[in-house]
Amino acid sequence: MKFNYQARNKEGTIQKGVIEASSKEAALAILQKYGLYLTILEREKPAPIFARNIKFFSNVSQKDVVIFCRQLSIMFQSQVPIVESLAAIIRQSEKAELREKLLKIQEEVEGGAKLSSALSTYPSIFSPYFLSMIRSGEASGKLSEALEYLADHLEYEYNFKSKIRGAMIYPLLVVIVFIVVLIFLIYWVLPPLMSILAENGTELPWSTRAIMSFSNFIKGWGWIIVVGIAAISGLFYQYTRGKEGKYLFDKNIIKLPVIGDLLKKIYLARFAENLSTLIAGGLPIAKALEIGGEVVGNEVYKDIIFQTRDGVRKGESLSSILETHPEEFSPLFVQMVAVGEKTGRIDSSLQNVVNFYQKEVDRGIATLISLIEPAMIIVMGIGAAFLLVSIFLPIYQIGNF
Structure with a gap:
């Protein structure tokens, strides 16, 4: 059974948490053993049926x-x-x-x-x-x-993910602001403006007619579109969680221009680092390949690495197997593995690969960020200019009428 507790440590800091023990006395004994001075100890109340097992991620980061x-x-x-x-x-x-x-x-x-x-x-x-x-x-x-x-x-992986998230914040904010402005115009600015233009019999420019058509479409079908997108996204998410769907998704994402090449370098660096460290730690290469495949993060690479593991167990060399997958494993990667096999220092050769690809990934991310930000500014600028012209041009025509 579980117990909620509140206690003070030797420094006087209050701590709260949950402990699992066979009884209240056992929970008390465990907490006292850790130098905690108990103030509250209560058996945890069971959650309602509808609230049980609803936990999507661990709070331990x-x-x-x-x-x-x-x-x-x-x-x-x-x-x-x-x-x-x-x-x-x-x-x-x-x-x-x-x-x-x-x-x-x-x-x-x-x-x-x-x-x-x-x-x-x-x-x-x-x-x-x-x-x-x-x-x-x-x-x-x-x-x-x-x-x-x-x-x-x-820590490197954490900082890497933080860098990616940080790079996406600005473009995401720009898109959100643009969507909010667009919704405001569609629901609160355009309707009264269109009424005025209709009363004056003003001939509308094509850009204004296009905005009006889009506005009517969104007002008529907006909620259906939102629900449809949510449903498709949910189905897609569920599909990609399965083995077949995840493999298909991973296979196609590494074929994308720019992003695909960057992802390949990330997977190669991760695999090389894991394999190098495990081999240096004394693990047999077949076992190191098995673990490296499990944590590489891409089903295509995982499948190839497991095939490689099976080949190594049969006596084939690591480099000769990887060489048969030139799309996923670059000639540089294969060559460095071959050198390591010849010298008996495969862990050292793989570490050189890690250093190279980590620098390539850092450069690739910097390049991607430098391309995304101006591209977003240009696209949003064109969109904003189109909206302003579509709204203010008819008003200008009325003023000159």
Whole structure:
């Protein structure tokens, strides 16, 4: 059963959260063990039937995982035992859901489980790649280094996604403002204006007639269009969540001009980095390929990587298999893999590939942003000019009549 609690830590900070235990006494004992001074402990009330299982994403963000990795790495470097390290992180954490999960992880570790095994309880937070790196660190005795690397890796991905989101904010705002202005004109400006023009018998320019036709169409069919778009979007989303739909979507998106090339570089950089790190950590290449395929983020690449894994298990070389997929794996990528196979330093060769493609991706994003912003300004400027001319030209004609 679950209990809602409110407590103070040793620093006096109030913490709230949810803990799972067999009884109220057991929950109290667990919280006291973590150095928390309880003020409220109540059994969680079951949610109404209609509200259950309605949870679309975890409240534990990628940034939270980065901070967790860095904190745990620092404590391991200071030779703090793992249970005490987790307890300290739990006390410092301000996010209730993260604390709840870390409490369960600590409980498993106290019971004798390895950290990787305890973390695997939450696959939505800790990916197969993440868990493999932790297992590699546990096996080699370099868990602190593995955590530090994971923090750097996740932070890079987090900053990359933030950069993409930031680049899309301005164009999105421009589009929203344009749509709001258009709706305002259609529903509140054009109707009285059209009445005045009709009374005066003014011959309307073609641009004004086009705007009027569009206005009438939107007013008559607007809600149907909105519902239709929402329905089609929902069906498309559901279709692309399935294996066949996702594969088809991923196959076509990497064929798009500009964006497709950029996405290919992102997938190649991600795959190369994951494979390099896993091989350097002592993982067999076939197993590293399996994990790399799971986290590459594109079904087409995943399918090819799994085919490559099967070929490697049969004794074929990695480069010879990738060479048969020139559309997805560039000659440079294949050549660097071949060099790594010949020298026995495939992890080092792949890291060079990562460095190259990460720079290419950064340049590609900068170029895309530099193209999107002026293009949006030009398109919106033309649209605004067309609207103004369509509205004010008839008014000007009435004034001269």
